[in-house]
Amino acid sequence: MWGLTFADLLYRYRQFLIAVLGAGVVLAMALLLSGLAAGFGVEINQTVGAVGADRWVLAGNAQGRIAAVATFPEADLHAIASSPGVTRADPLVILPSQVAHVGGQIKTVNVFGVRLGGLGDPRPTSGPALSSPADAVTSTSLGAVIGSEIEVGANRFRVVGTISDPTLLGGGPIIYMSVVDAQQLGLGGRPLITAAVTSGVPTQVPPGLVVFTDQQVESSTLAAMSSGVQSINNSKVLMWAVAAIIIAALLYVSALQRGRDFAVLKAIGSSSLNLFGSLALEAVVVTLLAAAFAMIICNFMGGMFDQPVDIPGSAFATLPLIAVVVGIISSLIALRRVTRADPAAAFGG
Numbered sequence: 001m002w003g004l005t006f007a008d009l010l011y012r013y014r015q016f017l018i019a020v021l022g023a024g025v026v027l028a029m030a031l032l033l034s035g036l037a038a039g040f041g042v043e044i045n046q047t048v049g050a051v052g053a054d055r056w057v058l059a060g061n062a063q064g065r066i067a068a069v070a071t072f073p074e075a076d077l078h079a080i081a082s083s084p085g086v087t088r089a090d091p092l093v094i095l096p097s098q099v100a101h102v103g104g105q106i107k108t109v110n111v112f113g114v115r116l117g118g119l120g121d122p123r124p125t126s127g128p129a130l131s132s133p134a135d136a137v138t139s140t141s142l143g144a145v146i147g148s149e150i151e152v153g154a155n156r157f158r159v160v161g162t163i164s165d166p167t168l169l170g171g172g173p174i175i176y177m178s179v180v181d182a183q184q185l186g187l188g189g190r191p192l193i194t195a196a197v198t199s200g201v202p203t204q205v206p207p208g209l210v211v212f213t214d215q216q217v218e219s220s221t222l223a224a225m226s227s228g229v230q231s232i233n234n235s236k237v238l239m240w241a242v243a244a245i246i247i248a249a250l251l252y253v254s255a256l257q258r259g260r261d262f263a264v265l266k267a268i269g270s271s272s273l274n275l276f277g278s279l280a281l282e283a284v285v286v287t288l289l290a291a292a293f294a295m296i297i298c299n300f301m302g303g304m305f306d307q308p309v310d311i312p313g314s315a316f317a318t319l320p321l322i323a324v325v326v327g328i329i330s331s332l333i334a335l336r337r338v339t340r341a342d343p344a345a346a347f348g349g
Contacts, residue, residue: 015250015253016282016286019246019247019250019286020286020290021290022246023243023246023326024289024291024294026239026243026290027239027243027290027293027323028297028298028301030236030239031295031319032298032301032302034315035302035310035312035315036232036305036307036309037229037233038310039307039308039309039310040170040222040229040307041218043166043167043168043171043308048066048217050120050165050166051119051120051197053119053198053214054198054199055197055200055201055202055212055213056197056211056213057080057089057195057198057202057210057211057212058070058195058209058212058217059071059194060208060210062194064217064221065220065221065223065224066094066194066217067094067096067110067168067221067224068194069094069194071192072192072193073192073193074091074179074191074192076196076205076206077089077091079205079206080196080209081198083202083203084203085200085201086201086202088118088119088198088199089198089199089202090198091114091193091196092112092113092114092179092193092194092195092197093111093182093192093195094112095110095111095113095186095194096110096169098111098152098175099153100142100152101150101151102142102144102150103143105143107142109138109142109173109175110168110173110174110175111152111175111182111185112174112175112177113176113177113178113179113182114130114177114178114179115178116178119197120176120197121176122161122163122176124137125162125164126140126146126162127159127160128160129160129161130160130161130177133178133181134155134156134157134158135157135158135160136158136159136175136177137160137162137163138150138162138163138173138174139162139163139164139166139174139175140162140163140164141167144159146159146161146162147159150175153185155181157175157181167307167308169225170307171305171306171307171308179193196209243287243290244326244329244330247283247286247287247326247331248329248331251282251283251330276331282331283327284324284327284328286327287323287326287327291319291320295316
């Protein structure tokens with residue numbers, strides 16, 4: 001029986017190849033969607049970790065989310081710096097979703113106002129660090145050229161350096177500038193900040209402020225995007241369903257073409273279960289080949305998205321199992337054709 005199955009695969013190799021390619025592309029998209037969902041967490045981890053703080057101090061109503069723009073007086077920084085256990089405390093002003101004009105294009109960016117030389121002040125991969133007002137260091141994904149000018153809100157900045165990787169809120173580029181520039185840009189010049197970051201662990205902070213670890217900030221900020229992540233995961237399930245439909249259509253056509261073959265096999269004693277097992281094996285072989293194809297091409301498809309794509313190892317590990325399940329489910333569509341095969345048809349009856 002297994003020999004006949006593989007002989008049929010070779011005989012109809014063009015049909016099966018088309019199914020492998022079609023289902024493979026769909027499964028590759030499912031892998032990429034897994035990477036997109038994971039990318040939200042990865043970008044937050046990279047951006048928060050790059051600040052280099054032991055603790056974050058945020059307003060209580062921010063609920064640990066750095067993009068909440070919950071401000072508190074910059075004067076509170078002195079009390080935080082004086083807290084036992086703190087060796088350094090620096091201000092941050094984080095302004096999400098600002099409008100920037102870059103090279104004649106309008107882009108949405110996230111602004112990080114930092115103390116020059118303090119925690120959070122980026123170390124550019126190209127160009128010098130921030131050194132004076134109106135300087136800016138930008139994510140490379142923004143596409144700004146060192147030495148060029150960009151306009152954010154009503155303010156103009158000179159790009160002195162670029163840094164790779166950091167993004168926020170689904171691939172949004174980050175522009176780093178001084179705290180004073182960020183306060184002028186988004187807080188009307190008032191002496192307010194949205195976070196204080198420390199070296200050491202503060203044991204006392206002013207009323208209304210809460211101390212968070214990096215991990216707490218990351219999980220809270222990611223929670224704000226939970227609906228988007230869930231939508232992506234739902235789309236991934238849809239991709240699996242589409243792959244199952246592709247394989248099911250192939251098997252149904254194959255079952256129609258093999259109707260007389262099934263009748264002959266039943267006439268010589270093969271059971272419907274064995275015949276269905278033959279179809280199921282074909283489906284599993286095709287889906288496993290499609291999964292292997294998907295694992296290869298997904299590495300070349302990540303550039304389709306501006307959002308960071310980080311496909312977890314678990315997605316690659318579970319894909320073959322998913323492929324087997326998809327193959328078995330797909331083969332059920334042809335079950336009726338197998339069970340209805342009439343042995344008499346083998347003799348022209």
